[in-house]
Amino acid sequence: MKEYWTSLASLLGVLAFCQTLLQVVFPPELRFATFKLLNRISNWFSSYCYFDITEIDGVNTNELYNAVQLYLSSSVSITGSRLSLTRALNSSAITFGLSNNDCIVDAYKGVTVIWEHIVTQRQSQTFSWRPLPEEKRGFTLRIKKRDKKLILDSYLDYIMEKANEMRRKNQDRLLYTNSRGGSLDSRGHPWESVPFKHPSTFETLAMDPVKKDEILKDLVDFANGQGFYQKTGRAWKRGYLLYGPPGTGKSSMIAAMANYLGYDIYDLELTEVHTNSELRKLLMKTSSKSIIVIEDIDCSLNLTNRKNSSNTYYDVGEMRGGCVSGEDGAGGNNTITLSGLLNFTDGLWSCCGSERIFVFTTNHIEKLDPALLRSGRMDMHIYMSYCSFPALKILLKNYLGIDEGDLDCAVLKELEDVVDKAEMTPADVSELLIKNRRDKEKAARELLEALKVMAERRAKNAEDMEEEEQEKRALESPKQGCEFQEEEESCKEGKGDDEKDDNSTIEK
């Protein structure tokens, strides 16, 4: 036993001597360099390479980290055995996350990669304008060296794209409004937001399917068009003008667009904006991937003023019951000019974000200034029409669960014959269907009756108007009779043109 202790003491003595010798021969700097060299040599021979993606890049949040976290959450939920669960503000979905220092395997185009979530304590709080989290989090991506090109060229982009898609699906939309008369909230923000839960979608929207498809394709092209807009040097934005009678689904269309693309909505109340510069500030505080809406643009701005005035300014004071103010070429007091509004959608300021859609709605397109309608201003003019037969079939399906085949052929034919003549809005048709939704037969019958009554009333009105016109003409001098006849004919021609326009979606 004594011998054993003596040998151990000698061994420790030798070790202490070797350590001292090592300290003398290899000072700490040299040791560090040697360690690095060995590391490099081992990396040289290793077939793997590593990428670190930290949560905070300097002081900014690293978007790639968030994207990886979200992307991995879908596979983690299936394969992981220990998960971290989170639910973001305004989100209706729970996100699964990789636990601290856990690994997960992913595959992309036949290549296997390994993700490790690394969490360490932050050493010291370096000075920064915002406090950093106590934990330092990051992902390490381990891949084979030969796959480096594929990973750098497309895998990371693929992750960003997938994450954006998931974010759009998970996140509830937000509806912003500026209806506080220009006042700012506690964060100095001019917009106030509430969760946007409008259930309208392109499936529930009652309109001609061909027109609907055209709009959907346009939206998809826009949302996927980053490359196109970059290549052509155009700002990544698109303008839609929705026009048509009240109750034809203009607001529902905006909600469907937002739900389809996963964009937030900024509902701009123009009557609450006093100057062009205020308008500009509001625009600057909107985010990308959003729809900026000005509803009833003809009521928000008195655009007809232009025709009566040599100055091209439009006073919103008048619409608010205020008084007309002086000229405001560059955004002076209490006026928004048409040029200010056009700058808002078209000018340099409109490009302070990207992927934005502008939607103007109006019940009276004829009241709008031609400058607003000119080619290039609003890319697509969409007429929201009275209920047509294809739209009626969608409403019957949505509200009553009735397919074309479920209805008596004779009833279907009658509905088809009468629906266009009735000029009933989808809103009115919906109301009728909701009222009798428990009894499908009765609902269809009553709808048919209502459509017939409306069609008769319209025909009678048209007849009365025609008679009135004729009486008026008869009262005029017989000398002018022939002139009137000519006018009438040209008038009829003009009307025909209008009707043709009304039934089409005009894309510029």
Ligand SMILES: Nc1ncnc2c1ncn2[C@@H]1O[C@H](COP(=O)(O)OP(=O)(O)OP(=O)(O)O)[C@@H](O)[C@H]1O
């Ligand atoms: N095309 C449509 N498809 C489906 N539902 C519709 C349609 N049009 C109207 N509706 C129904 O009528 C209601 C009112 O429609 P909406 O507010 O979208 O019309 P609008 O054209 O924006 O009217 P306004 O010009 O008065 O604002 C909607 O909530 C919806 O239920």
